[in-house]
Amino acid sequence: MFFFNENSWMAGAIILIFRYFLIAGTAYFIFYIWKKKKLSHLKIQQKFPEGKQLRNEILFSFLTLLIYSGTSGIVLYWYKKGITKIYHDVNDYGFFYLLGSVLFMIVLHDTYFYWTHKLLHSSKWLFKFHKIHHQSHNPTPWAAFAFHPAEALISLGIIPLIIFIIPTHPLALVMFLSFMTIYNVLIHLGYEIISKKKSNLSIWKWQNTSKNHDLHHEIGGGFNYGLYFSFWDRMMGSYKENQN
Ligand SMILES: [Zn+2]
Numbered sequence: 100m101f102f103f104n105e106n107s108w109m110a111g112a113i114i115l116i117f118r119y120f121l122i123a124g125t126a127y128f129i130f131y132i133w134k135k136k137k138l139s140h141l142k143i144q145q146k147f148p149e150g151k152q153l154r155n156e157i158l159f160s161f162l163t164l165l166i167y168s169g170t171s172g173i174v175l176y177w178y179k180k181g182i183t184k185i186y187h188d189v190n191d192y193g194f195f196y197l198l199g200s201v202l203f204m205i206v207l208h209d210t211y212f213y214w215t216h217k218l219l220h221s222s223k224w225l226f227k228f229h230k231i232h233h234q235s236h237n238p239t240p241w242a243a244f245a246f247h248p249a250e251a252l253i254s255l256g257i258i259p260l261i262i263f264i265i266p267t268h269p270l271a272l273v274m275f276l277s278f279m280t281i282y283n284v285l286i287h288l289g290y291e292i293i294s295k296k297k298s299n300l301s302i303w304k305w306q307n308t309s310k311n312h313d314l315h316h317e318i319g320g321g322f323n324y325g326l327y328f329s330f331w332d333r334m335m336g337s338y339k340e341n342q343n
């Protein structure tokens with residue numbers, strides 16, 4: 100199987116980096132170059148980041164993606180030992196299970212992200228490892244994976260949590276990781292493209308928006324620790340919609 104070939108880490112790195120450049124690059128091109136003027140009313144912070152910030156965001160995201168692909172051998176080792184719940188025949192659990200497992204991964208990841216993110220803000224020593232991500236006070240799509248290597252490793256903890264807890268099809272994992280990348284780029288977009296005020300659908304209430312996460316970057320923490328949802332922030336009293 101392609102995903103579990105020992106020699107595939109290089110191919111994995113190329114796929115991860117290509118996916119990041121494709122998604123973050125497309126978002127950057129549309130919002131920061133092509134439609135910059137036309138969409139300026141949606142920009143959350145009016146100022147635009149300097150070249151140095153962009154270079155840092157790209158450099159550290161690149162490093163994170165190399166770490167992600169470089170550690171894929173551990174998953175291979177666990178898989179070969181037969182201790183994971185990875186399965187290959189979709190019919191074993193059915194297609195609806197596969198889709199449901201992706202939703203479960205997203206909710207589990209949101210919980211994992213909220214608590215590890217909050218932990219990284221809980222002391223000066225731990226914040227040292229999260230400081231790189233917070234160098235961007237005015238984030239762009241390139242900041243999605245701009246982590247210190249230690250934070251990159253912490254973020255990887257979601258993978259064993261998934262493959263040891265629930266039956267996981269590789270396709271479900273790819274769908275989840277692609278969604279995670281797109282959503283990560285969205286919350287670092289710097290533009291609010293889904294307005295809660297315009298939408299009467301209460302489902303948006305539970306969404307962690309670009310504006311929520313932008314505020315987390317602008318002020319430097321203290322609230323809005325979630326990734327996809329605002330459940331945990333609302334429950335733990337760390338939700339904030341505006342500066343005031
Ligand atoms: Zn961020």
Ligand SMILES: [Zn+2]
Pocket residue numbers: 216220229233315319320
């Ligand atoms: Zn943070």
